[in-house]
Amino acid sequence: xxxxxxxxxxxxxxxxxxxxxxxxxxxxxxxxxxxxxxxxxxxxxxxxxxxxxxxxxxxxxxxxxxxxxxxxxxxxxxxxxxxxxxxxxxxxxxxxxxxxxxxxxxxxxxxxxxxxxxxxxxxxxxxxxxxxxxxxxxxxxxxxxxxxxxxxxxxxxxxxxxxxxxxxxx
Numbered sequence: 001x002x003x004x005x006x007x008x009x010x011x012x013x014x015x016x017x018x019x020x021x022x023x024x025x026x027x028x029x030x031x032x033x034x035x036x037x038x039x040x041x042x043x044x045x046x047x048x049x050x051x052x053x054x055x056x057x058x059x060x061x062x063x064x065x066x067x068x069x070x071x072x073x074x075x076x077x078x079x080x081x082x083x084x085x086x087x088x089x090x091x092x093x094x095x096x097x098x099x100x101x102x103x104x105x106x107x108x109x110x111x112x113x114x115x116x117x118x119x120x121x122x123x124x125x126x127x128x129x130x131x132x133x134x135x136x137x138x139x140x141x142x143x144x145x146x147x148x149x150x151x152x153x154x155x156x157x158x159x160x161x162x163x164x165x166x167x168x169x170x
Contacts, residue, residue: 001048003035003079005167006060007104008043008072009145009157019043019068027067031059039166043072044159046170053078057106073155075104082168089161090124091133100161101138103130103145109152116142130156 006028010017021038024045028036033047049056053076060074077085086092091100105128113125121134121141130148134141138160148156159167 001034001050002053003046003048003170004053004056005077005079005082006043006045006047006057007075007077007157007159008045008064009075009155011043011070011072012041017070017072019064019070023068024064027063028060030067031063040163042163044163044167046167073106073157075106075155075157077104079168079170082164085129086165086168088126089131089164091122091131092161094133096135097161099134099137100164101132101134101158102161102164103132103143103148103156103158105129105148105152106155109154111152113148113151116147119143125152132158 012018021041025036025038028045028047033049035048037046038044057074057076061072065071085102089100089102108127113123119142120136121132121143123143124131132143145156145158
């Protein structure tokens with residue numbers, strides 16, 4: 001049995017992607033996953049499953065669309081993977097933890113990410129994560145999900161440091 005965290009992309013941030021967390025938990029439980037719970041209203045789901053990660057994301061995407069009428073991408077990480085993200089964020093020792101973010105990627109990209117001209121934010125791309133330090137705020141950086149997806153050719157969903165910490169510590 002493995003402990004997973006599902007990171008749903010774009011949930012409850014716009015009018016067309018609103019879903020209730022109780023209904024989301026029920027969809028996960030109906031698939032046979034156990035210890036299902038959500039964190040915040042933005043599509044973070046903890047659950048235990050005996051099934052391998054490779055088959056889970058697509059299965060969850062199909063179920064969420066069928067049960068809740070929302071098409072979303074699901075990115076999975078194990079509890080250990082999130083703890084590793086927490087421990088290895090290259091900017092974690094900066095004075096303002098509110099400026100830290102992590103973009104979780106659906107797969108390891110083959111493209112190389114270059115910093116946009118005039119961008120104040122710093123980044124480090126490592127495997128399936130892009131670690132961000134946004135001193136002017138995430139809302140002002142060009143290094144947002146749309147930019148990352150366009151440049152890297154993979155799906156992305158970003159979480160702030162407080163959320164990453166909470167998810168890693170279960």
